Amino acid sequence: MADLSPSLSPATVAVTAGRPPHEPDQPLNVPIAMASTFVAGGDREYGRYGNPTWSAFEDALGRLEGGRCLAYSSGMAAVTTILDLVGHDATVVAPRHAYQGSIMSLADLEARGRIKAHLVDIEDTAAVVAACADAALVWLESPTNPALEVADIETIAAAAHEAGAYVVVDNTFATPLLQQPIALGADIVVHSATKYLSGHSDVLLGAIVVAPDQAELYDVLLNRRSLTGSTPGTFETWLALRGMRTLHLRVERAQANAQALLARLEEHAAVSEVRYPGFGAIVSIVVDGELAADLLVRKTKLWVHATSLGGVESTFERRRRWKTEAKTIPEGLVRMSVGIEDVEDLWADLSTALDGVTASRNP
Ligand code: PLP
Numbered sequence: 001m002a003d004l005s006p007s008l009s010p011a012t013v014a015v016t017a018g019r020p021p022h023e024p025d026q027p028l029n030v031p032i033a034m035a036s037t038f039v040a041g042g043d044r045e046y047g048r049y050g051n052p053t054w055s056a057f058e059d060a061l062g063r064l065e066g067g068r069c070l071a072y073s074s075g076m077a078a079v080t081t082i083l084d085l086v087g088h089d090a091t092v093v094a095p096r097h098a099y100q101g102s103i104m105s106l107a108d109l110e111a112r113g114r115i116k117a118h119l120v121d122i123e124d125t126a127a128v129v130a131a132c133a134d135a136a137l138v139w140l141e142s143p144t145n146p147a148l149e150v151a152d153i154e155t156i157a158a159a160a161h162e163a164g165a166y167v168v169v170d171n172t173f174a175t176p177l178l179q180q181p182i183a184l185g186a187d188i189v190v191h192s193a194t195k196y197l198s199g200h201s202d203v204l205l206g207a208i209v210v211a212p213d214q215a216e217l218y219d220v221l222l223n224r225r226s227l228t229g230s231t232p233g234t235f236e237t238w239l240a241l242r243g244m245r246t247l248h249l250r251v252e253r254a255q256a257n258a259q260a261l262l263a264r265l266e267e268h269a270a271v272s273e274v275r276y277p278g279f280g281a282i283v284s285i286v287v288d289g290e291l292a293a294d295l296l297v298r299k300t301k302l303w304v305h306a307t308s309l310g311g312v313e314s315t316f317e318r319r320r321r322w323k324t325e326a327k328t329i330p331e332g333l334v335r336m337s338v339g340i341e342d343v344e345d346l347w348a349d350l351s352t353a354l355d356g357v358t359a360s361r362n363p
Contacts, residue, residue, distance in 0.1 A: 001059050010064055010177050011248040017063045018056035018241055030056035032238045049226045057237040058207070060244055061197065064176035065189050065209040068218045070225055071237050075172065075192025076101050077230040078206035081221065082137075082168055082188060086115050090136035093160075095122040097147035099170065099192075100324045102139070122151040129159040140186075141170040142179070143277035146284050146319045146335035150277045157185030172196070172310070177251050178279050182211045195310030198236075199243040199250050205236045250312060250340055254281035257346060258338040264347055270296075270357040272332075281338040282309060284319075290331040292357050293318040297334065299353035302345060309337030314346055 002019045020026040036047040044050040054071045062069035072078040079102050086092055086109075094106055096119040106117040120128050122140060128151070132138055138160040142151040157167045168188040169181035175196045181189050191197060193205035210218040225231060258281040265274045265285055273286035287293050297305040297316055306315045307322075316336040319325045338346070 001056065004063065013060065013063045014177075014244050014247045017060035018058075030238070030241070032234055034234055048229055048231055051231075051234055051237075053234045053241075054232055054237045057232075057241040057244075060241055061176070061191070061193070061207055062209055064244075065171070066176075066180055066182045067189065067209040067211050067214075069207055069209045070218070070221055071193070071232040071240075072206035072208065072225065072230050073232055074204045075099075075190070075194055075206040076105070078190050078192075078208045079170070080105050081224060081228070081230060082190065082208065083109060083115075084224075085220070086137050088114060089116065091116045091118055091134045092137045092139055093118045093120055093128065093131045093135040093165075094139040095141050095144050095149070095151075096120060097144045097149060097326055097329065098139075098141040099145045099172075100322060100326075102141065102170065103326070104324055106139075121149070122156075123149045125152045125155055128156050132156065132159040132163045132165055135160060135163060135165040138165050138167045139170075140168065140181075141173075143173045143280065143282065145173065146282075146325075146329060146333060148275045148277045148282065148284050153179075153181055153184040153186060161185070173277075173280055173282055175247065175251055175280075177248055178255075182209065187211050187214050187217070193240050194308065196251060197244055197247065197310075198240040199247065199310060199312060200239075201308065201311035201313065201315075203236045203239045203243070205232055205240050251281070253340040254338050255279065257281065257340065257343040258283050258336075260343045261338060261347060261350070264351070268351065268354050268358075270354040270361075273330075283336045283338060285334050285336065286330050287332045287334065287354075287357055288361065290318070290320065292361070293332045293334050294321075295360060296353050296357050299356045300349050302341065302349040303336075303353070309335070311337065312340050314339035314341060 002021050033052045038044045058069040109115045110117045140151045160167045167186045169186040170190045172192045189209040191207040193207050271285050275284040304315045320331045
């Protein structure tokens with residue numbers, strides 16, 4: 001891999017990390033190494049233990065997050081790998097609102113008598129700090145999906161460490177460009193690389209990044225990944241790395257678009273609440289109940305009604321359409337993943353649909 005100075009800015013890292021060395025006839029991009037096995041005698045040996053294309057992606061994301069990275073077949077493979085490390089009967093503190101797959105995995109482990117889950121409001125820092133006392137693992141997602149609550153990672157991480165607990169942050173929404181949890185005290189960062197890192201809605205991929213002072217944990221995770229086979233696809237890691245080359249531009253543009261829409265959304269008669277964590281490009285709006293939200297997502301031509309987020313294209317969905325979503329999320333909450341299109345085109349499409357919602361209320 002090309003040798004990079006540690007002082008480079010994130011934009012430069014996104015563009016240059018994980019490339020072959022600058023030597024005659026080396027390709028600029030890492031090749032897609034389609035191989036189930038490798039010539040014996042080296043570090044890799046077999047396709048489940050490692051792959052040069054995975055390594056290039058892992059090098060780039062590890063540098064952006066400030067730790068050592070392992071890629072997984074999906075974000076959920078990364079999430080469940082970490083939860084599986086928790087000892088029998090140990091307590092996991094986690095947000096009451098978080099990605100439903102993570103919450104469901106905690107509930108599943110609890111139902112099978114493996115762990116105890118203690119769900120908290122992550123914006124209530126004092127309550128989270130108090131909960132840390134009994135925890136083996138403190139799971140944070142910040143901002144949360146889809147409530148967009150923000151945790152005080154630094155304070156919570158200090159309290160968790162005081163209690164001897166590990167701290168994990170799901171950094172999918174913020175990306176390492178807007179938040180670096182390891183620098184704030186986290187031991188582990190999790191990503192659904194399916195979202196912003198890949199950025200084009202064409203990949204399922206996950207990642208775990210381990211803080212530099214957790215070398216043993218990295219070895220444990222590497223060993224587990226080899227044993228469980230929760231390994232990434234080679235083409236997927238290549239696509240994700242290609243997507244990451246423009247991460248800074250996409251995040252910057254999507255965030256600017258989201259911020260340009262905020263005031264307009266707040267002023268619209270069909271919108272009763274706008275939730276925005278202050279950074280990033282996910283905005284949740286609340287309209288007048290299930291029917292209004294279902295109408296809104298059917299009426300646009302540019303905004304795509306689809307789950308997932310973090311792609312170049314703007315997508316949105318009513319989260320409570322999923323039976324597994326927390327009941328404390330309003331029926332009329334629509335989570336919007338603002339893309340990188342022209343913001344005036346986005347607003348024209350969205351405001352027409354919102355006008356339709358208002359009209360349906362006042363026929
Ligand atoms: N974490 C967050 C915050 C997510 O939004 C998601 C998926 O939506 C995941 C984890 C799971 O990732 P994947 O769908 O790649 O398995």
